[in-house]
Each structure stands twice: as structure tokens, then as C-alpha cells.
Amino acid sequence: MNLHAVHASPIAAITLDLDDTLWPIWPTIARAERQLHDWLAANAPATAGLGAVALRRWRERAAAEHPQWAHDLTRLRLEAIRGALGEAGEDPALAEPAFEVFFAARQQVDCYADVAPALERIARRWPILALTNGNADLARIGLAQWFSAGQLGAREFGVGKPDPRFFAAACARLGLPAQAVLHVGDDARLDVAGACAAGLRTAWIRRPGLAAAAEHADPPQADWQGADLIALADWLGA
Incomplete structure (x- = not known):
């Protein structure tokens, strides 16, 4: 399904979870x-x-x-x-x-194999902002080059996902309305339900072996869901 067929306005930026989305925590x-x-x-x-x-x-x-x-x-x-x-x-x-x-x-993480090639593709077309409840340091990990919008952490902001204020702060940093931002993450409650409640569009990464730990009693309806970032990049047309 084409993203632009689902929503009237195009995606202008992406917020991206880190732990269990880019590497197993x-x-x-x-x-x-x-x-x-x-x-x-x-x-x-x-x-x-x-x-x-x-x-x-x-x-x-x-x-x-x-x-x-x-x-x-x-x-x-x-x-x-x-x-x-x-x-x-x-x-x-x-x-x-x-x-x-x-x-x-x-900071010594082992990224999933799809992360580097997918981020390279996605970052060519959209600014990416890391949005995390954890304390990963993208510069020390070696991924900062793909996050042109930087990183926003719960520790820095004062609250984390799924609080809608955290997502609103991400949109404010990007200078965009919520409906123009796609949030990508692995956790049904923190990422998908939280971002949906804040008005963002959502992509749910459901990696094999991690889905059970990230399930939700009332699964939210994400705009897209798939097994990895390569599949997401394909869906986005990156």
C-alpha cells in the first residue's frame, strides 16, 4: 500500500525508537x-x-x-x-x-543486519530523530550520521513514551505537525499506541522472537507493520 494513498499529506520526518528496534537490548x-x-x-x-x-x-x-x-x-x-x-x-x-x-x-550494541542499509536509504529522503526512553548514545554507538534531526531522550525531556508530551516535543523539535511525522518502534504500547494517541502516524517493527515481549492487550492499529527496517524502507519507497 502506498503511504500517500492512506494520508492526504506526505510524511515529512521520521522518529525512530532505538532499543529492540535497531538492536536487541x-x-x-x-x-x-x-x-x-x-x-x-x-x-x-x-x-x-x-x-x-x-x-x-x-x-x-x-x-x-x-x-x-x-x-x-x-x-x-x-x-x-x-x-x-x-x-x-x-x-x-x-x-x-x-x-x-x-x-x-x-553502548557496545550489535545492530540487526538490516539497520545500516535501511537507515542509509531512509535518511536520504527524510530527517530522522531518535526518540528513546533509554540511554543509548548514538555518537558512541556510531549511528549518529543517519539521524540528521538528532536524538531526544526521556531523561533529557523529563517524561518518556507513551506520554503524548514526549511525542509532541519530538514534533516541535522537527518543526512539523504530528500528522506529518511517522514514528517507528517495536513496542505496541510505548511506540504504537503512544504515537497514535499523540496524532503521529506509526510503523510497528515486529521482529521475530521479540513480538511476544512487545505485545499489547488491545493491539493498536499501526499504519504499517513488518519484520524489519528494510521492509519499512520498501513500503516508504525509499
Whole structure:
């Protein structure tokens, strides 16, 4: 189906989710946690001895005690490390360098094979703005060249998807009305339902093996859905 046949006005820009849309996030996080543990073992051995479960427990505790930080994954992770250090009787000031080890490893993503060729095609025709609830750094990852409109993160803005204010801020940054923007993401609730509610058009990336984790009790009606970005580029006519 041709995009212009569905809507009277053409797509003028694209907002694009990152985690699980461009790369699988959980293998990345698991690797980053292992590198964090190795650093703690060398610099804060009592904290390392608590194990990964303790760090996850502290992260859950930080999220429960500070719901106002829900949009700020960096702060939650830092608070979890600080809490674990305190529990082990070690210097809480080690939280900052420990987090930097985790954060550097968090940027070592393994992009899906379709990402680079598809972004190259799409970026030739439309400005792309990364719109993410996570804390990926496109410059450190090496993808920034395709995001001519930059990156907007929940941590920077103060709320994240599916809040309509976040999508409205993305449209404002692009200087476009919502109906001229296509949001692309993998999560039915955060990306598709959220963007639909804010008036954007939507493309739902449903990668094999990830669909179950991103399902929605009442699946929204996306403008398009498919398995990868190459299929999206074909649909867009890029």
C-alpha cells in the first residue's frame, strides 16, 4: 500500500525508537552487567560478592522509591550501584566510575543486519530523530550520521513514551505537525499506541522472537507493520 494513498499529506520526518528496534537490548545489558561485575570485583570486591541479584534488587528498590525517576534509567542504575556499595560497606563514591564502566559497555550494541542499509536509504529522503526512553548514545554507538534531526531522550525531556508530551516535543523539535511525522518502534504500547494517541502516524517493527515481549492487550492499529527496517524502507519507497 502506498503511504500517500492512506494520508492526504506526505510524511515529512521520521522518529525512530532505538532499543529492540535497531538492536536487541537485553544481550547488551547482560554484557554491560558482566563488565560492571568485573570492575567491582577488582575495585569493590564486597559489593561484587553480593552478586547480580543484589544489584537488580537495588534497582527495583530505587524505581519503587523514586517513581519520579522512571524516565531516567541512568539515575536509577547509578542509585542501584550506590545502594549496593552501601550495603557492602564500601565507598559510595565508587558508584560514578562503576557506572561509567557499565555505560560504556551499554553502548557496545550489535545492530540487526538490516539497520545500516535501511537507515542509509531512509535518511536520504527524510530527517530522522531518535526518540528513546533509554540511554543509548548514538555518537558512541556510531549511528549518529543517519539521524540528521538528532536524538531526544526521556531523561533529557523529563517524561518518556507513551506520554503524548514526549511525542509532541519530538514534533516541535522537527518543526512539523504530528500528522506529518511517522514514528517507528517495536513496542505496541510505548511506540504504537503512544504515537497514535499523540496524532503521529506509526510503523510497528515486529521482529521475530521479540513480538511476544512487545505485545499489547488491545493491539493498536499501526499504519504499517513488518519484520524489519528494510521492509519499512520498501513500503516508504525509499
